[in-house]
Amino acid sequence: MFERILVCGYGNMASAMVDGWLKSGIPPHHFTIYNPRPKTVPTGTRLVTDLPPTPFDAVVLGFKPHMLAEMATKIAPATNGATVVSILGGIDLDTLRRAFPTAGKVIRLMPNLSCALGKSPIALAGRNLSDRQRQAIEELARPLGPIAWVDEDRYDLVTALTGSGPAFLYRFIDAIAGAAHDLGLEREDADRLALAMVDGAADLAAASRHDPGALALRVASPGGMTQKGIDVLDDGNALRALLRETLTAARDRGVELAAEARKISR
Ligand SMILES: NC(=O)C1=CN([C@@H]2O[C@H](COP(=O)(O)OP(=O)(O)OC[C@H]3O[C@@H](n4cnc5c(N)ncnc54)[C@H](OP(=O)(O)O)[C@@H]3O)[C@@H](O)[C@H]2O)C=CC1
Numbered sequence: 001m002f003e004r005i006l007v008c009g010y011g012n013m014a015s016a017m018v019d020g021w022l023k024s025g026i027p028p029h030h031f032t033i034y035n036p037r038p039k040t041v042p043t044g045t046r047l048v049t050d051l052p053p054t055p056f057d058a059v060v061l062g063f064k065p066h067m068l069a070e071m072a073t074k075i076a077p078a079t080n081g082a083t084v085v086s087i088l089g090g091i092d093l094d095t096l097r098r099a100f101p102t103a104g105k106v107i108r109l110m111p112n113l114s115c116a117l118g119k120s121p122i123a124l125a126g127r128n129l130s131d132r133q134r135q136a137i138e139e140l141a142r143p144l145g146p147i148a149w150v151d152e153d154r155y156d157l158v159t160a161l162t163g164s165g166p167a168f169l170y171r172f173i174d175a176i177a178g179a180a181h182d183l184g185l186e187r188e189d190a191d192r193l194a195l196a197m198v199d200g201a202a203d204l205a206a207a208s209r210h211d212p213g214a215l216a217l218r219v220a221s222p223g224g225m226t227q228k229g230i231d232v233l234d235d236g237n238a239l240r241a242l243l244r245e246t247l248t249a250a251r252d253r254g255v256e257l258a259a260e261a262r263k264i265s266r
């Protein structure tokens, strides 16, 4: 188990992870949070604006991918012998290893914001890990949500699905509420009803023995209202095609981010 954890960069994602870890019962004094500008951090964690000279078991990279080269130099001493855990979209294991040559192991961990509730799928990738190292990583990841080890050649696709996915879903909720408003509902009512509908539908899908495709058929009575709406989404495979394009664009941006980081780190 990692006990001395340095979190580098404390923005939207890293703060959601710390919230998830604290909610799971990990003692707050395990966390040192490094951010160049002061931030409000949870009680009992330690905020530093300069890196302390103390060693760490794990260093979580919570900054933006384009900062990798600058940060690698800055935080190098803290990564000596530590497990580096990167949430940086697109940045591959080879680039991370070049950036942190004295780290113990380098791991990719892809969360989403739901890890604050312990409900984010967590994609993991790493190489040549002993059983003990795997176990330590899994113990760190599990409080944030269900974990899956992923081959690196599919990692950007998984990132598009589970890391970026909440943004696509939020857009869907916003769009269906917006459409209901366009057709005559008060916007506030439409927002509230759309969110409650998604909340219940997601819970039901998670608890159901039926897959979402089959559940859709259980909603749609033959010859009824829902089927007419589904026909619009299915016409020319419109929804599926739009989402394939969406995931492709997000996935391919990961490849570009990795290429940009490799250029900088040479
Ligand atoms: N947002 C999301 O849902 C997800 C994000 N990610 C990944 O998480 C990472 C962070 O994204 P996100 O949280 O959205 O971005 P944010 O902009 O919210 O967070 C970035 C953080 O880095 C800090 N920072 C800036 N400069 C430095 C520095 N020199 N040293 C240390 N910290 C610094 C910023 O501090 P300040 O605020 O003071 O500028 C900020 O706290 C990215 O690599 C992204 O790919 C992965 C999965 C999902």
Ligand SMILES: O=C(O)[C@@H]1CCC=N1
Binding pocket: 088, 089, 159, 163, 164
């Ligand atoms: O937008 C991004 O690049 C990151 C990766 C997944 C979610 N946010």
